[in-house]
Amino acid sequence: MGGCKSSDQVMMEKQNWPYDFALSEDFQKTEQRGCISGRLLVRDRYIIEDEDLYAASAYIGLALPGEAGSWQRECKGYQFWCQADADGSFYIKNIVTGNYNLYAWVPGFIGDYRFDATLTISSGDDIYLGDLVFEPPRDGPTMWEIGIPDRSAAEFYVPDPNPNYVNRLFINHPDRFRQYGLWERYAELYPDRDLVYTIGESNYATDWFYAQVTRRSDGDTYQPTTWQIRFSLDAVPPNSTYKFRVALASSANAELQVRFNDEARAVPHFTTGLIGRDNAIARHGIRGLYFLFSVDVRGAWLVRGTNTIYLKQPRNQSPFQGVMYDYLRLEGPCVVPAANSSPKAN
Structure with missing residues (x-):
């Protein structure tokens, strides 16, 4: 009552x-x-x-x-x-x-x-x-997408907490991310290698960790992490330009570097620079300040067959430096669609 x-x-x-x-x-x-x-x-x-x-x-x-x-x-x-x-x-x-x-x-x-x-x-x-x-940002048809564009990382894989840190209020709760120390679980799940996500095979609800954080190594030192997105293309039209959209739900003193099919490239094809101070990771949140980045992808960077996008977060001074993704999408070369308008329910 x-x-x-x-x-x-x-x-x-x-x-x-x-x-x-x-x-x-x-x-x-x-x-x-x-x-x-x-x-x-x-x-x-x-x-x-x-x-x-x-x-x-x-x-x-x-x-x-x-x-x-x-x-x-x-x-x-x-x-x-x-x-x-x-x-x-x-x-x-x-x-x-x-x-x-x-x-x-x-x-x-x-x-x-x-x-x-x-x-x-x-x-x-x-x-x-x-x-x-x-008119939301759009240059071409969707080739593939990861996540849901809702300014939250809640749809991605949120691990069970360390039993020593469990907050029982959030067991079997929609806000299961409100547990202490979840960022440490990444190093436990990926002790020797980083996350690899394959379009058409992987499931973002189980295979995409909710935050790209650093990996703790010996003592109080931390390693940068590089995630991979693997996908196939049947063809790459000559002189074409694709568009890679990356929406971030949060960033904490982090940087996101993007490379296409060349992990060792000295200068990334794209970088955000140092962004964000919302501390959503440390504060058991699932969203913070929203960022949207749109990357022009030259067809020359891609190949027919298997391609890999490398997402590197190089800042590694603390366990809380990282990003939460909201949504990622690769758009194909622009195809001009018809244009008329009348409202209709989604």
Whole structure:
């Protein structure tokens, strides 16, 4: 009964906010605030050629003006968010007056959306934006993919904890990642070699470790790790360009170097440089600051038959340096699809 009362109380407080008992002139009452609504659609012509998809359950919000995705790093201004309905419709209310950009991200799709215009919210405004269209990054058809683009590493393999560190609250729990020391299990599972994932054979739920971390060796020293993705191509068109998308759910003082079919190459084909300080690995989290990297892959780097992508995390000063992947995708050479639009449920 206590739990029910608590839940009811939460709902009542949410409905009563913003409260009318605050006397400060700096606290705006409901009638002094504004509202905004609309519908968000997703356009990906490599999924459906002539129709837009509903941005079901999209996270849509207002934050200070900036670049797409800048709301993640913004900590000085107000932010107001909601989750869209099944048809992409959204309604954000009780917005403090001011200038904002409208941002969104959609589960199931990579990238960030930003409405082009700056929105000015005045007292009593009820602004309807109509249909907005998000075109997630896409250059060609999907050759293969690993994971689910939801800004989380929860779908990957999360090992059982060391019995000495078990938190019984999270045994048989959806948040099984909330256990101490899971990063140490990587070295136990891969003591002498690193993870190798084969497209068409491996399963990311069982074969892709939830975080690419360092490997502890003797004493308090740590080794860099290099993961491999192996895949086959029936042909590589001359002068073609593929696209490799890497979405990270978290990074902690890490670097991701990418090499194609040449692990010993002195200079990687791509590197992120040193990124991230969210410490999600050390804090038993499954997501942190989101990063999306898009790598142009020259056809000359690939071969007909078996190919290997080497993902190296070279920073190795501590056990917590590493990345959590959200989603990886290889796109084939661009094929221009048809273009028309009408909304349809996903």
